[in-house]
Amino acid sequence: MAITKTRNFKLASRLLGLDSKLEQSLLIPFREIKVECTIPKDDGTLASFVGFRVQHDNARGPMKGGIRYHPEVEPDEVNALAQLMTWKTAVAKIPYGGAKGGIGCDPTELSISELERLTRVFTQKIHDLIGIHTDVPAPDMGTGPQTMAWILDEYSKFHGHSPAIVTGKPIDLGGSLGRDAATGRGVLFATEALLNEHGKSIAGQRFAIQGFGNVGSWTAKLINEKGGKIVAVSDVTGAIKNKDGINISGLLEHTEENIGVKGFDGADAIDADSVLVEDCDILIPAALGGVIHRENANEIKAKFIIEGANHPTDPEADETKWVQNIQGFMWDEEKVNKELKSYMTRGFKDLKEMCKTHSCDLRMGAFSLGVNRVAQATTGRRPSASSAPAPWPKSWRSLDALSYTPVTHSVCINGVLHFGAQSFVDPNKYKVVTFNLGSERFGLIDLPDELQINPVVDRLVKYRGTACLVKYDNCFDLPNGKRVHRLFVKEENEDKLSPILVQIPGWRNVAGNLAFDFTGTTEEDEELVAVSSVGIDGYHYVIYFNSETELLRKIKIDGGSSGATL
Template structure:
């Protein structure tokens, strides 16, 4: 089952639990708009190269559509559609005034120079600038993109519409970005995990963690969990996996990964087969890599649309159209409030609909979007 089919299945299960009208259900599932554009750029060697870009705008019932733009060679319409739909439910679970969208370009960013990436980003922005906007659709960084990418989008968009810093989030701080944004998704994972453990009378300290993925989310989650007293015993990335039953030195691992473009060769633990990571004995497993979450009978799963909502929540703080910037302590405190409240709301849906955490999250998100849709005047 591909990502779109899996996401749609979860939506339909939630819709059934909620007893949604069949016409409303169909309306919520169909994207508002799907965009596909060709982006042709001159390479540094003078040759021309073409890449396909996508932007799927799924729903705007609760506010401007919101979602990242990823640069990855596996970007395709089904993946972008699935991620756009997930953003709709994620922003609703977080209870921030956004809808859902997602975008991407099918490319391998590691094979492109900085100047080629800039040209590609600007051409993509030229193709979609009239379909995004402060009150319409607000992009953000994702896999293969970063704050510099957002700065290029902001600059290119502003050539057509005037200076518009709120058209993207995840910007450099010098251009109105939020303090704490880089760590936000990983910190959100920490806060959501704390809320889940607290339900069982436990805390982060003393728990054994295994983390799949050591990119932005995984590395920040590992660092923050370690600082909170958790023991991260195994980590993997695309280059390999490492294990230390006594706990990995995360600061040294981050330094090694930065200098060697991956964790392979780290001498602070034993190299293991990355495929075995998901079966390592631990208290908490955090899949922070590409698609798919562990699903196994008897394993309590914190749903992804709650666990990884920290990034979009801090994006909402950054989106502040008045341009007022919070200090980092306030950003982190407010993020904890939102993540903890989100977990509490999901648990309430679990109780009222007799379902697990994942379906509780989907039911919460779908219900909020459905209510907003009806309140705005939808008619069967």
């Protein structure tokens, strides 16, 4: 998927004549986040999962994209989907950028309580990096309204009540009427726009739908109501066909009772992959991406392909919900559907104009339209030459430097500055750089293999007289109420950091629901110090822990406010 998306972007960039620097800036994501989520399972054991959030571009507005729970979630896929969201929101001309996230897990193998714990831990790890004007998550594969409700609740513990932080949440929590049908309805509107262009209507057309989850089932239901004939359907349980048309109402009842299309009496069972090559007028892939490839493309008999996979209409549906939450009131379902149709119709019209201008097909027209709008927004926000900063004074001295750039605040220990840094040569390589203020010489401290520094949330602190890297995602709570911190401390007389574990008993009883960041030790190097985010009462708190006496105490900062920084 990543290779395909990059290839399409490159072709669109060439079509638009973008310069290489702008092309590179549009391709590289704004931020990539990788966190470890450790939770206690129902049986008392600990389980660790890896979560991702890729924020691709915010030139046109807050970044937007779903969070999926699936065993095959991995960085390249999330990156590609985040990039795709950027172009999709631009094509629809809505004020969003692109993002995507997920956790590598099988949600069917986790209990509801385990899924809740996993979601809340993931939210704790990324809450400072998302926001209603920054990055707004949404449901995706393996997640739904309940997942969004957990994210909303956990996020609100840190930032106050924030209904607009997610879309796709339950209606009782500010979700949008018609949201469950929105993606399928978007596919319907896109299909109508395409058929109208060819002087046709949905009535009488024969459809094959690959995928019968939320997107596929609603698409089938809405198309059936418009007079379309669904002749083939598949999902993870199997595939069925009926050349005279499948009874969709009956199939929906069957899937509710049997969790899948397999065994439906009103159609013949067929091979799952054959749905893509069934004799039909319109094919709608509405499951995972990448199902149409070189091996089966020539066998497809459909005149048109409407892609419902990867939620192509989520941005249009979600924008209306985000606006409602920001404004603090609800639209009725009719208005939601009207806004959705407006976005889809307008987007298709702009797409046709782009295809006409550049003599390209619909796919390349869509990529070119999206890339062009993001490129215009990006160049429009760049500073002009007149506003560029003045050159440094010529009297400043130059020092021999290393090929590393700082990514953390510095800490001074015995006349030596320490800071986390990223390699210019290999962006995946990190070290701690030292600078001796007396000799004016640089040095390097190695990190454990493959350990990376998150510039946003990780920090370098002084711990018992030496440098210590605090990884934001290297702590977890045990069922017995203990908090465990995994710190990376410089070994004596060696230029490397090594991990140590610090267990804090009674943490849950003292910290409660507040989120704390470990910041180092007191000047006497006797106690660990953790500083909280803002609590629901508007105050910050500080926790001290003496590892020798195991005394844990919480201090309220009187006079603090939600705007305070520590």
